[in-house]
Amino acid sequence: xxxxxxxxxxxxxxxxxxxxxxxxxxxxxxxxxxxxxxxxxxxxxxxxxxxxxxxxxxxxxxxxxxxxxxxxxxxxxxxxxxxxx
Amino acid sequence: xxxxxxxxxxxxxxxxxxxxxxxxxxxxxxxxxxxxxxxxxxxxxxxxxxxxxxxxxxxxxxxxxxxxxxxxxxxxxxxxxxxxxxxxxxxxxxxxxxxxxxxxxxxxxxxxxxxxxxxxxxxxxxxxxxxxxxxxxxxxxxxxxxxxxxxxxxxxxxxxxxxxxxxxxxxxxxxxxxxxxxxxxxxxxxxxxxxxxxxx
Numbered sequence: 001x002x003x004x005x006x007x008x009x010x011x012x013x014x015x016x017x018x019x020x021x022x023x024x025x026x027x028x029x030x031x032x033x034x035x036x037x038x039x040x041x042x043x044x045x046x047x048x049x050x051x052x053x054x055x056x057x058x059x060x061x062x063x064x065x066x067x068x069x070x071x072x073x074x075x076x077x078x079x080x081x082x083x084x085x
Numbered sequence: 086x087x088x089x090x091x092x093x094x095x096x097x098x099x100x101x102x103x104x105x106x107x108x109x110x111x112x113x114x115x116x117x118x119x120x121x122x123x124x125x126x127x128x129x130x131x132x133x134x135x136x137x138x139x140x141x142x143x144x145x146x147x148x149x150x151x152x153x154x155x156x157x158x159x160x161x162x163x164x165x166x167x168x169x170x171x172x173x174x175x176x177x178x179x180x181x182x183x184x185x186x187x188x189x190x191x192x193x194x195x196x197x198x199x200x201x202x203x204x205x206x207x208x209x210x211x212x213x214x215x216x217x218x219x220x221x222x223x224x225x226x227x228x229x230x231x232x233x234x235x236x237x238x239x240x241x242x243x244x245x246x247x248x249x250x251x252x253x254x255x256x257x258x259x260x261x262x263x264x265x266x267x268x269x270x271x272x273x274x275x276x277x278x279x280x281x282x283x284x285x
Contacts, residue, residue, distance in 0.1 A: 004220075004274050006267045013239035015217035019136035023151055027132070027158035028125040072121040 025079075035073045041080045054081065110171035117165045128158055131175065134218060135182050142210035143186035143203070149193075153185045175218075183211075223274050231266035238263055 004012075018024075029037060040062075044051040053061040058077060059069040067073075107115075107126065115123030135157050139150040161178060168177060190202045204210070224232045233252065237243045238259075249256030 004271050006264070006271060009220060009267055009271055009274075010239055012213075012217040012220040013235055014242075015141070015213060016133045016137055016221050017240050017242075019132040019154065020151075023136070023154050024128060024132045027128045027155060030159055030162045031119070031121055031124055070121075 029076050032070075032073050032076050035070055036067065037073060037076055037080070040067075040077055044081060051081070108172075109174050113165060113168060113171040113174050116162075124162065127174070131178050133221070134175065134214070135178060137214045137217070138179065138182045138211070139186055142207050142214060143183075143190065145186060145189060149189050153182065153189055156185055157182050179211075220270070220274065223270060226273050227266060227269050230262075231269055234259065234262055235266050235270065 040054075044054055050061070053064070054077070058074055062069045062074070107123070109130075112123050112127045112130070116127050132154075135154055136150070139145045139153050145153060157178060160181060161174075168174065187203065194202060224235065227235075230252075234248060237248050237251070243251075245256040245259045248254075248259055254262070
């Protein structure tokens with residue numbers, strides 16, 4: 001590889017800006033969708049009691065629902081339920 | 086067609102330009118085995134590439150670009166086990182993104198001939214993106230402080246003041262640091278002599 005002056009390098013660096021953070025995060029959470037992330041968020045939005053249980057002890061609330069408290073799922077759920085956490 | 090996309094939202098810096106310690110193939114293998122962290126890293130690694138194809142090469146609107154972006158990674162996740170070679174994830178994602186971009190443009194203009202659907206300079210744009218990928222990959226071989234300052238200034242369009250505040254360095258020294266880091270990157274790309282790390 002040759003022929004890069006610094007102006008050209010600068011142009012090529014600028015040619016790859018980061019994708020919007022929300023897009024990246026949504027794509028990263030795809031596997032969690034299979035674990036029911038969206039359903040849990042929707043239920044927490046509609047059911048205040050369930051939401052309070054999640055906020056009080058997220059892992060215990062998931063286990064009480066028969067859902068394995070996968071750490072990535074728990075972290076994503078906390079993020080989606082902000083600012084309560 | 087809507088106007089250009091807004092400047093991308095800021096994301097955590099260290100997750101975007103950290104040195105690539107896993108090969109593409111190992112990331113694919115780990116993600117296929119259900120390792121969430123590997124999938125997250127895979128998305129991070131290729132997100133700029135997919136975004137650039139949607140945004141720069143095919144000039145999709147923000148809404149369409151987001152749909153294609155998500156569809157690309159949804160299909161990739163679903164079909165990871167069908168990849169012929171784990172090393173071929175980038176060209177596979179590139180081809181998938183291009184196909185979905187064309188589908189999206191075709192849906193928007195069903196009566197338009199195919200040759201008029203694609204932007205006229207799409208091949209040049211794709212070649213430029215591939216060249217930019219090579220430069221970004223070379224960033225892995227420059228010192229972390231160079232990687233960080235070059236990414237902040239050129240990719241994220243941050244001001245000297247912002248960079249200085251974030252990195253805790255005098256803003257008056259940033260231009261010279263950028264210049265030295267660009268020189269280092271250029272030497273790496275040209276395969277020539279390398280400057281000692283402490284000199285940049």
